[in-house]
Amino acid sequence: MKPMQGNEKGYLCIVLHAHLPFVRHPEYADFLEERWFFEALVDTYLPLLKVLEGWQRDNIEYGLTLNISPSLCNMLADDHLKDKFVKHLNKTIELCNKEVERTHFMPEFNRVARMYLDRYSQCKDMFVNKYNTNLIRAFRHFQDHGNLEIITCAATHGFLPLMKVNPTAVRAQVKIGVESYRKHFERNPPGIWLPECGYDEGIDKFLAEEGIRYFLVETHGILFSEPRPKYGVFSSYYTKNGIAVLARDVESSKSVWSSKEGYPGDYNYREYYRDIGFDLDTEYIKPYISPDGARIFTGLKYYKITGPSLNKEPYNYENAMHKAADHASNFMFNREKQVEYLSAMFDRRPIIVAPYDAELYGHWWFEGVNFLDFLARKIMYDQKTFKMITPFNYLKRYPKNQVVQPAASTWGWKGYNEVWLCGDNDWIYKHLHKISDLMVEVTKKYPYADGIRRRILNQMAREVVLAQSSDWAFMMKTGAFTEYAKKRTCTHVNRFFKLLGQLDSSYPNVELLEDIESKDNIFPEIDYAVYRE
Amino acid sequence: MKNDDKKNNRSKESQKPSDLLKTLQKKISSLRKGAQFPSFKKNKKDASISIQKIAVANSSAERRGTAQDNGYNAELYKFNPPKEQRIEAPAPIVTDVSIPERYSDDRIIIMYRDPWWIYSYWDISEERKNGVINTISENDRQNMRLLIRVYDVTGKDFNGYNAHYYFDIDVPSLNANWYINTNHPGRSFCVEIGFLTAAGRFYLLARSNVLKAPRYGISSIIDELWMLPDEEFFKILNRWCLHTRSSFEEKNEMHWETFFEQFFKSQISSGEFSSLFSFIGKEERRRREFFLEVWTDVIVYGRTMADADVTLCGKKVNLSKEGTFRAHFTLPKGKFNFPVEATSNDKIDTLKLTPIVERKE
Numbered sequence: 001m002k003p004m005q006g007n008e009k010g011y012l013c014i015v016l017h018a019h020l021p022f023v024r025h026p027e028y029a030d031f032l033e034e035r036w037f038f039e040a041l042v043d044t045y046l047p048l049l050k051v052l053e054g055w056q057r058d059n060i061e062y063g064l065t066l067n068i069s070p071s072l073c074n075m076l077a078d079d080h081l082k083d084k085f086v087k088h089l090n091k092t093i094e095l096c097n098k099e100v101e102r103t104h105f106m107p108e109f110n111r112v113a114r115m116y117l118d119r120y121s122q123c124k125d126m127f128v129n130k131y132n133t134n135l136i137r138a139f140r141h142f143q144d145h146g147n148l149e150i151i152t153c154a155a156t157h158g159f160l161p162l163m164k165v166n167p168t169a170v171r172a173q174v175k176i177g178v179e180s181y182r183k184h185f186e187r188n189p190p191g192i193w194l195p196e197c198g199y200d201e202g203i204d205k206f207l208a209e210e211g212i213r214y215f216l217v218e219t220h221g222i223l224f225s226e227p228r229p230k231y232g233v234f235s236s237y238y239t240k241n242g243i244a245v246l247a248r249d250v251e252s253s254k255s256v257w258s259s260k261e262g263y264p265g266d267y268n269y270r271e272y273y274r275d276i277g278f279d280l281d282t283e284y285i286k287p288y289i290s291p292d293g294a295r296i297f298t299g300l301k302y303y304k305i306t307g308p309s310l311n312k313e314p315y316n317y318e319n320a321m322h323k324a325a326d327h328a329s330n331f332m333f334n335r336e337k338q339v340e341y342l343s344a345m346f347d348r349r350p351i352i353v354a355p356y357d358a359e360l361y362g363h364w365w366f367e368g369v370n371f372l373d374f375l376a377r378k379i380m381y382d383q384k385t386f387k388m389i390t391p392f393n394y395l396k397r398y399p400k401n402q403v404v405q406p407a408a409s410t411w412g413w414k415g416y417n418e419v420w421l422c423g424d425n426d427w428i429y430k431h432l433h434k435i436s437d438l439m440v441e442v443t444k445k446y447p448y449a450d451g452i453r454r455r456i457l458n459q460m461a462r463e464v465v466l467a468q469s470s471d472w473a474f475m476m477k478t479g480a481f482t483e484y485a486k487k488r489t490c491t492h493v494n495r496f497f498k499l500l501g502q503l504d505s506s507y508p509n510v511e512l513l514e515d516i517e518s519k520d521n522i523f524p525e526i527d528y529a530v531y532r533e
Numbered sequence: 534m535k536n537d538d539k540k541n542n543r544s545k546e547s548q549k550p551s552d553l554l555k556t557l558q559k560k561i562s563s564l565r566k567g568a569q570f571p572s573f574k575k576n577k578k579d580a581s582i583s584i585q586k587i588a589v590a591n592s593s594a595e596r597r598g599t600a601q602d603n604g605y606n607a608e609l610y611k612f613n614p615p616k617e618q619r620i621e622a623p624a625p626i627v628t629d630v631s632i633p634e635r636y637s638d639d640r641i642i643i644m645y646r647d648p649w650w651i652y653s654y655w656d657i658s659e660e661r662k663n664g665v666i667n668t669i670s671e672n673d674r675q676n677m678r679l680l681i682r683v684y685d686v687t688g689k690d691f692n693g694y695n696a697h698y699y700f701d702i703d704v705p706s707l708n709a710n711w712y713i714n715t716n717h718p719g720r721s722f723c724v725e726i727g728f729l730t731a732a733g734r735f736y737l738l739a740r741s742n743v744l745k746a747p748r749y750g751i752s753s754i755i756d757e758l759w760m761l762p763d764e765e766f767f768k769i770l771n772r773w774c775l776h777t778r779s780s781f782e783e784k785n786e787m788h789w790e791t792f793f794e795q796f797f798k799s800q801i802s803s804g805e806f807s808s809l810f811s812f813i814g815k816e817e818r819r820r821r822e823f824f825l826e827v828w829t830d831v832i833v834y835g836r837t838m839a840d841a842d843v844t845l846c847g848k849k850v851n852l853s854k855e856g857t858f859r860a861h862f863t864l865p866k867g868k869f870n871f872p873v874e875a876t877s878n879d880k881i882d883t884l885k886l887t888p889i890v891e892r893k894e
Contacts, residue, residue: 102830102861104846105869162644165742201745220793223770226752230759232769281830284861310822345768402759408645408747415793416647416747426710429644430654434636494630 010234010339010350011063011389012379013246014372015216017193018045018358019069019157021471021488022522026080030291033484037075038088039299044362045076045135046123047369052142055376062147062376063388066139066358067193069153070180071469073136074522077184082133089124092299095288096120099276099300102284108314112302115317136184143185149390151191152181152212155523158468159420161200161408162429169436169464171206172530176465176523178210183525190392191215195470196420197248197355197411204239204406214244214391216355217406220415222247224407234342234350236395237404244395245406251338252354255331256365263327264365268319271303271312272364301366324367328374329382336385351394352386355411425476431493432468438496439464442503443531452508457528459513460499462520464531467492495520635708641681641726641741648718648749653681654710655726657738662707665728665736673730678703680729683713686743687721693737701729707738718749829892833871834859840878846871864892 020040025031048066055062068076075081096117103109131138142148154160155176163169174192181189191214192207199217207215214236222233222245229237233247256262263269277289277298289296303312304320335352342350361368379388395401412419421429439460449457467489475485495516502508641655666674680703684696704711704726715722724741755761837843839856850858862869868891876883 098861102863104862105867106863106865109863165642165644200747224748224750224752226748227754227756227759228752228761228766230756230761230766232766234769279826281828284830310824342769345765402756404756407749408745414647417644418646421644421646421652426652426654430636430642430656430710431632433642434633434638490632491630493632497633 006387008349008385008387009343010386011352011394012252012335012339012386013063013065013351013353013389013391013394015065015067015151015193015353015355015391016048016358016361017067017069017153017355018072019067019153019195020072020075020359021469022071022074022156022466022520024075024078024081024519024521026519032290032294032296033481034081034084035088035296037081038085039297040359040363041085041127041135042089042092042120042123042299043366044359044369046126047362048358048372049126049131049135049138049142050122051369051373052146052148054373056142056146058377060376061380061387063149063390063393064147064372064376065149065151065191065390067151067153068136068139069157069193070177071156071522073180073184076135078521086124086128086133089120089127091288093117093120093124095298095300098284108316109302112315112317113300116300140185147388147390149190149392150181150185151193152177152189153193154195155180156465156469157195157471158465159195159198159417159470159473160203161198161410161417162421163432163436163468164200164202165433166436166440167202167206168440168531168533169468170203171209172461173465173468174206174210175530176461176526178212179525180523188212190390193355197221197409198417198470199406199410200408201405204241204243204245208239208241208243212243214246214395216353216391217245217247218409218411218415219248219250221245221406221409222404224409225404226407227402227404229404230402231346231348231350234346234352235348236351236391236398236401237406238401239406240403244391244401245404246351246353246391246394247406248355248411249338249352252331252335252352253356255334256354256356256360256368263331263371264360264368265305266323266327267305267307268316268323269305270301270315270320270366271305272301272366274301274303274312276300276302320367321370324371325374328371328378331371331375332378332383336383339386348398351389351391353391419477420470420473422477424479424482425473428467428473428476428489431489435464435467435493435496438500439528439531440533442500443528444533446503447529447532449528452510452513453503454528455517456499456503456508456513458526459517459520460496460503461526461528461531462522463492463496463499463516466520466522467496492520637708639739641724641739643713643722643724643741643744645744645746646712648747649714649716651713651715651722651724651744651746652710653713653724653741655681655708655739655741657707657726661738665738669728669730669736673732673734676731678729679707680704680727681711681713682725682727682735683715684723684725685715685717685720686723689721691723691743693725693740696723715746718746721745829864831862831864831869831871831890832859833862833873833888835873835886837875837884838877842876842878844872844874864890866892866894868892 018040020036023031023033023036025034052064054060096113099113100110100117103113127133127135139148139150143150154173156173158169158173160170160173163173177192178189188211190212192212194203194215194217197216197218199215199221204215219233222229222237225237229235233249236244236246238244254261256264258265275297277285277300278295282293285298286293288298302315304315306312338352339350361372365371376388379386408416410416410419442457442460446453446457469488472485472489475481498512499516502512635656637656637658639656639658639661641653641657643651643653645651669677680701682699682701684691684699686696689695689697702711702713707726713724721743722745723743725735725737726739727735727737729735833845834857835843836855836857837852839852839854841852841856843850843852843858845858845860850860852858862871868889870887870889872885872887874883874885
């Protein structure tokens with residue numbers, strides 16, 4: 001990556017955080033929650049690759065930061081999930097063909113059906129033929145030969161501020177995440193995305209230990225830092241541990257995130273909630289919904305948001321694309337104003353950090369990936385005020401920064417830990433802390449285990465990090481898929497204790513170990529020694 | 534119709550674990566001897582100390598045996614009563630696997646929820662409790678209170694006596710949790726659980742980790758090397774509210790608290806819209822409006838020689854091995870022709886039939 005030169009007055013740093021909890025159930029042919037992964041592939045990850053291809057082809061000068069969480073990396077690399085995804089694509093393409101026929105007499109719907117047929121066929125072609133099912137390599141290509149900066153995350157997106165009572169557990173989450181990155185991207189991660197932007201004093205020490213150059217925090221992580229941060233959130237800073245930190249800008253976030261003021265709520269955009277999985281006749285849709293007949297999303301949605309009422313009008317792709325282009329212009333214009341305002345006061349070029357969940361683009365906001373595409377192209381051709389940049393390149397430009405102690409913060413509702421620590425999920429912590437502590441204890445007891453015992457210890461480490469996924473607490477709080485989330489927490493704690501029960505045995509139950517290994521096969525390279533204090 | 538759909542969806546979710554349960558229970562029963570939950574205490578009742586009695590977990594073996602009857606949930610919530618108003622009652626937990634109900638590890642842990650509240654949980658064993666009670670004279674055991682003592686230990690190497698101040702909260706049991714309003718952002722806290730005798734002596738059961746609550750607010754500490762006049766700094770801050778069209782220049786230090794209050798309330802944070810698993814709750818909120826939808830679909834189907842060529846509405850149709858075909862159309866209002874044309878494999882015979890369907894309202 002080469003640092004960009006020019007007369008620009010400031011920078012826009014878009015960061016996409018792509019993450020899914022590790023959901024993989026080889027014991028089922030069809031598993032509802034595995035669809036999150038398939039939907040994200042079709043809606044976000046593959047379209048994003050297509051945009052990157054386009055930028056490279058057209059020599060667009062972009063800078064994009066992408067966090068692919070280690071748990072997502074492990075899913076992208078998993079053969080079982082790849083097979084299931086191809087089956088999912090085939091099935092959906094079959095449905096698309098039927099839909100093109102069914103809507104024969106309704107031209108407005110027929111156009112949308114054809115769009116989906118086209119889209120899913122393209123996805124399959126990309127996934128199977130072009131990338132030979134290896135999307136990690138595809139993303140890596142744009143890091144090695146483009147301006148994509150891929151960063152890592154904690155191993156399973158464990159929420160670090162509530163784990164900190166056992167520092168070794170925090171260190172292990174970071175270390176496993178970094179190791180996973182090295183394995184998949186064949187270099188050291190330049191930066192890290194803290195799960196849920198969850199920062200607490202001292203966490204930066206563990207990041208610095210791994211040689212990470214920067215991390216990102218929520219707005220008040222920097223605004224409330226000590227001493228007062230000279231440039232607000234519009235610059236990089238260092239912590240005492242020598243690692244750089246950048247904070248989210250509110251304005252640019254809001255225009256995309258907010259359902260009311262944000263772009264995704266535009267009436268021309270596709271309505272997310274009207275899906276033929278719920279709308280169509282049972283007999284017809286049966287093969288494409290849950291095998292037990294439960295209605296689920298198929299991904300085929302024919303309506304535009306239209307307005308607040310339930311009466312929806314058919315979606316028009318061309319109109320929606322025009323809107324996405326308009327919104328990209330508007331976003332760019334606002335950043336120009338922002339940069340002009342700030343650069344007039346600064347003795348350096350300000351950076352506007354705009355982080356988002358990657359799945360917001362394409363999945364929730366169907367046209368979001370196109371918006372990004374338009375945005376990068378417009379920034380290059382339609383203005384001269386600012387450029388896109390990645391944090392690493394900004395730091396190359398500004399290696400000297402003020403040293404601050406960032407304030408504890410998260411990007412969750414109300415800005416702190418309440419989403420992951422409330423009446424719905426607080427019961428999990430005594431178990432999470434207990435298994436982390438026991439993990440440290442058994443590591444001390446068997447510092448150099450080998451053979452079966454080593455495998456048991458490694459699998460116990462996998463169970464610890466899987467139980468720590470912040471997604472389970474999040475789901476318990478939001479009330480969606482609560483049962484699944486509870487089950488997953490309990491399953492990993494239970495498996496941990498089952499394995500612990502085998503650890504001291506002279507004749508450990510290998511069948512049990514292998515069964516668990518085959519199911520929870522995340523981080524094949526894991527080394528339980530990360531739990532050494 | 535929509536409501537039924539949702540129900541189906543729910544039942545699907547809860548059904549899967551029970552399926553898993555069956556397969557896993559077979560495995561578990563074969564492993565029962567090997568698996569142990571190490572810090573489990575054998576079915577002892579918590580001796581009541583003029584405090585509310587609590588139920589205690591059964592042994593691990595019994596526990597696993599009853600995993601199926603859902604008894605686990607009720608107890609889970611007994612030990613961890615939800616501290617906040619729930620929108621709906623907690624659904625029963627259907628787990629294929631049990632987890633230890635308590636660890637009796639004589640430990641109290643604190644974590645912060647936000648700058649003003651900390652959460653604490655503890656689990657004190659019978660042995661520890663009895664050990665401490667034995668050190669208290671018979672007389673003093675009358676009217677003892679079980680409580681947690683919250684110390685402000687900011688800047689101290691806490692030894693039990695050197696806190697800035699402390700306050701007490703009566704707690705119901707030796708295995709429970711509590712949200713504590715500390716109300717002092719940026720301060721450090723430590724919590725002890727113990728017995729307080731009527732004479733005012735405190736007997737320690739366990740002491741927690743030390744925790745610093747998040748600092749809240751813009752720092753007044755200015756870095757000499759990176760100094761900026763206040764008014765300049767607040768000009769930078771003012772970039773915040775562009776979308777509300779408020780005038781930046783008028784905002785000053787006095788207003789930042791209002792800024793943040795609004796900021797934290799506005800839901801621009803993770804998960805609200807983008808999360809792949811947040812849509813169900815969202816949908817429920819949206820689908821309150823009463824509605825009726827009626828669609829009309831037509832199925833055109835037929836049969837001919839399996840090797841014939843068939844077109845429907847001018848498009849080639851794929852025949853099954855038996856020579857049947859089937860097509861499904863949704864009809865708007867109007868009159869529609871469905872011309873079906875079949876030509877034999879040797880191109881000698883051609884037959885054509887055209888059903889006509891009209892939809893009126």
